[in-house]
Amino acid sequence: MSTPVSTTGLPPAAFALAAHAVEATGVGKVFTTRAGAVTALEDVHLTIGAGEFVALIGPSGCGKSTLLRLIADLDTPTSGELTVFGRSPRAAREAQDYGIAFQQAGLLPWRSVRANIELPLELHGVGRSGRTVRSTELLELVGLTEFAGHFPHQLSGGMQQRVAIARSLAEQPSLLLMDEPFGALDEMTRERMQTELVRICAESRAAVVFVTHSIPEAVFLADRVVVMSPRPGRIAEVVPITLTRDAAGRDEDLREDATFFAAVTRVREALHGDGHVRAARGVDVR
Amino acid sequence: MRAVTVALRQWAPPLVLGLAFLLAWQALVVGAEIKPYLLPSPTAIGTQLALVAPLVWTSALATGANVLVGIVLGTAVAIVAAVAAARSGVVDELMSPTAAAVSVMPIVALAPVLNTMFGTTSTTPRRLIVAIVVFAPVFVTTLRGLRQVQPVHRDLMRAYAASPRQLSRLVTIPGALPYLFTGLRIASSTAVISAVVAEYFGGLQNGLGSRITSAAANSAYARAWAFVLGAIALGLVFYLATLALERAAARRTGG
Numbered sequence: 001m002s003t004p005v006s007t008t009g010l011p012p013a014a015f016a017l018a019a020h021a022v023e024a025t026g027v028g029k030v031f032t033t034r035a036g037a038v039t040a041l042e043d044v045h046l047t048i049g050a051g052e053f054v055a056l057i058g059p060s061g062c063g064k065s066t067l068l069r070l071i072a073d074l075d076t077p078t079s080g081e082l083t084v085f086g087r088s089p090r091a092a093r094e095a096q097d098y099g100i101a102f103q104q105a106g107l108l109p110w111r112s113v114r115a116n117i118e119l120p121l122e123l124h125g126v127g128r129s130g131r132t133v134r135s136t137e138l139l140e141l142v143g144l145t146e147f148a149g150h151f152p153h154q155l156s157g158g159m160q161q162r163v164a165i166a167r168s169l170a171e172q173p174s175l176l177l178m179d180e181p182f183g184a185l186d187e188m189t190r191e192r193m194q195t196e197l198v199r200i201c202a203e204s205r206a207a208v209v210f211v212t213h214s215i216p217e218a219v220f221l222a223d224r225v226v227v228m229s230p231r232p233g234r235i236a237e238v239v240p241i242t243l244t245r246d247a248a249g250r251d252e253d254l255r256e257d258a259t260f261f262a263a264v265t266r267v268r269e270a271l272h273g274d275g276h277v278r279a280a281r282g283v284d285v286r
Numbered sequence: 287m288r289a290v291t292v293a294l295r296q297w298a299p300p301l302v303l304g305l306a307f308l309l310a311w312q313a314l315v316v317g318a319e320i321k322p323y324l325l326p327s328p329t330a331i332g333t334q335l336a337l338v339a340p341l342v343w344t345s346a347l348a349t350g351a352n353v354l355v356g357i358v359l360g361t362a363v364a365i366v367a368a369v370a371a372a373r374s375g376v377v378d379e380l381m382s383p384t385a386a387a388v389s390v391m392p393i394v395a396l397a398p399v400l401n402t403m404f405g406t407t408s409t410t411p412r413r414l415i416v417a418i419v420v421f422a423p424v425f426v427t428t429l430r431g432l433r434q435v436q437p438v439h440r441d442l443m444r445a446y447a448a449s450p451r452q453l454s455r456l457v458t459i460p461g462a463l464p465y466l467f468t469g470l471r472i473a474s475s476t477a478v479i480s481a482v483v484a485e486y487f488g489g490l491q492n493g494l495g496s497r498i499t500s501a502a503a504n505s506a507y508a509r510a511w512a513f514v515l516g517a518i519a520l521g522l523v524f525y526l527a528t529l530a531l532e533r534a535a536a537r538r539t540g541g
């Protein structure tokens with residue numbers, strides 16, 4: 001378990017560029033559809049520090065995935081300003097500042113597990129030997145070493161998602177964008193994957209933006225939970241999570257800890273949006 | 287042991303049915319004393335087949351070569367056209383109606399025209415006819431395959447700032463291969479039929495179609511049937527080969 005440490009350190013460039021991984025100021029997104037204009041996001045202010053784990057949670061249509069896609073430069077905001085490591089999302093995407101994982105693993109079915117993990121490296125001209133070294137480390141990191149030669153359809157959903165996560169980590173990104181990566185998994189696999197993700201993030205020290213539907217998942221993983229509300233999508237409240245953490249990160253016992261339940265309750269209340277929460281909107285967004 | 291049982295269960299019914307059919311055929315021809323020019327008996331056809339087997343073989347090779355060249359040519363043109371149509375809406379608008387027109391083009395009308403165009407000693411007209419017949423199904427299925435890029439793959443390649451060329455090479459084209467092979471499998475049977483039929487309209491007398499017509503013209507009906515059997519075998523060979531390709535491509539993509 002000691003091998004990946006040497007390779008998962010944050011690239012020095014990320015520190016030099018900016019202290020913040022993501023900085024959103026008054027960001028909005030309006031989609032023009034045939035039925036008229038739909039405001040997906042409105043006036044989003046959010047700062048995510050380097051190495052910070054932020055979960056975006058909210059009901060369907062609250063724009064959490066849209067916000068992630070804006071950060072990834074898969075869509076462009078219609079208002080406000082958004083920077084990723086101090087530059088435009090487009091420049092950040094072209095510079096490969098982030099790794100990304102979606103709800104669907106999105107593996108290429110005709111490539112082996114190893115070749116899927118190597119895809120970003122291959123796209124960016126890393127030589128064969130360099131790719132092999134890196135994919136070997138990543139296979140070990142996600143515990144799929146003996147499945148290197150398998151094809152995606154031979155793997156379970158959880159294993160496919162682990163491959164997708166390994167792929168997102170291939171270029172040692174200082175920012176990880178994850179759009180409900182465990183959304184399609186069963187509860188048991190999901191909890192195991194969460195534990196693994198916490199460990200992987202502790203090793204890679206990347207900032208993470210994690211979109212989810214699940215309150216316990218958000219609380220278990222994140223340093224801060226950004227609660228969003230729909231129509232139009234905006235940030236309702238930001239709940240800082242202060243759980244007792246040891247050096248090894250969070251383990252399974254934490255799920256039964258009183259502080260965990262307290263945090264879950266706080267996020268739930270924020271989600272259900274009583275009067276107290278509404279009053280706090282706009283104050284607590286940073 | 288188990289595999290043998292499975293194979294037996296799979297192959298026995300059609301074999302039994304075929305055998306019963308041949309027996310009934312034989313009984314009908316012998317019992318009702320049907321004249322050979324109406325319907326020769328299976329034994330008569332079998333005797334002729336044994337007699338002209340070397341000729342059936344060389345004729346099948348000649349026709350098979352036409353089919354093969356035609357399939358390769360038609361597929362190559364179809365792939366290029368499909369890639370162009372997938373890239374550009376204008377090309378798509380030009381190509382799709384053309385493909386529809388090509389697919390309903392009657393080879394019966396086309397064969398004599400091409401024979402005149404290229405001369406009767408050339409195999410080119412036959413190969414062109416096969417290519418034309420193969421073009422439409424391969425074009426349509428390949429184009430559909432090229433359009434089947436999953437949104438998640440598109441997002442992923444954009445996130446990785448992949449160039450359009452990289453997107454084609456790593457995602458679009460490998461994803462379209464199973465569709466291409468399905469089109470090829472559909473085209474294979476009609477390709478063989480077209481190659482045989484194209485020979486009915488004169489030209490070189492070296493293929494199965496020519497042998498069938500000349501045997502029938504000489505009232506050697508049992509021999510004509512022997513060549514028909516050769517044509518059936520040739521069709522099966524091409525069908526099974528393209529089916530194997532299709533299966534292999536599907537397995538590679540987990541289908």
